[in-house]
Amino acid sequence: MKSRIAALTAGLLLMAGAALAHHGANLFDMSKAVPLKGTVTRFYWGNPHNQVEFDVKDDKGEIAHWVAYTEPPLVMLERGWSVKSIKAGDEVTVYVFAAKNGAPVANLAKIVFADGKELVANNIPGAPAPPAR
């Protein structure tokens, strides 16, 4: 059963390939997923793409506000996401394919919650292992 679910998940990720780049995937570095630890400030569940907004605090205490997008709800429902998957205040590590120009915007690869639960949004080529907790 586990392998069937894994195969299904992989398939669903592939299936979304046609729509993946509709709104700018070529603007993001899809070769590596970068982990960012932060706090969710807003989760937008809707068309044309879901968006997760989160604040990331750096070593100096300065906060950067990030926005990362996923495929639309119709596709993300197939991957086990829902409107209730994420909420403001969640402490998360967001793996992102960051904008090539350095802006704090990204294509979302996956989210790891404080309890270790993961929500995968996209294929991650050569992604680093989740940080030890």
Add this chain to the structure above:
Amino acid sequence: MRNILVTTAIAVATAAAAVTLSPAVRAQQGSSLKAPDLSGDWIADRTRGGFGQSLSLSDMGGRNRGNESDIPYQPWARTKTLSEKTSTGPNAQSEQTTDPQVIYCEPPGVPHIYLWPIKTKFVQTPEAVYILYEIGPFFRVVWLNAKHPADVDPQWWGHSIGHYENGDTLVVDSVGFNDKTWLDQMGHPHTEQLHLIERYKRVNQNQLELDLTIDDPGAYTKPWFSHRNFAVSTTGFLRYQQICSVRENQQFSDALAKPAVTTPGK
């Protein structure tokens, strides 16, 4: 003996009629055949090609756009294809795309809609087959026992008539398209002369195949062919309404796409 003669005469007449009948009459005749069960939620079969970007069977990924061996372009159609900026595929220019579906929220049309990661559903009645799509949500009507209008008015989804064949295939014959849609994600154009033939065949309980004949003497030198494979999905149909909203697209562009194309420091 008389019965044999009568039977033979009917058989000969039927065979002759089968050769000479007009498509509309054959559609009527065909509709009396057993209709295949097309029920199910159909999605592109990832084990057999998936979605792809292009209708070209020699270049499904769109890497050789404009130079596919199986697309018989007229010169203007090749030039037009190469002039388009796609929103997806290997050379996507999503923020400058000329894809009318993306920039104007226009219907993708058919067969373009089969390049999207959405499900398709068939509702079969004696009079018509309704084809439902998760994006839009759009639907088409395939009229059974019908003819195309003599002076068809070009529209987004064309005018479709259909019939069943062999107990396993729905044949859809469509004309009357406007020329505003792309045939696929790679910008292949068509004109109002497009005549599209779709053959949906349920090959088993879980698989559906679609053979496409694209006949457009306004854009291509001869008919060309494509194929799509579908598998049954069990995750449910239309769990979310994928509606194209200019307002929502603008919000996304402002929040995410524009920052990503802005030169740092400006």
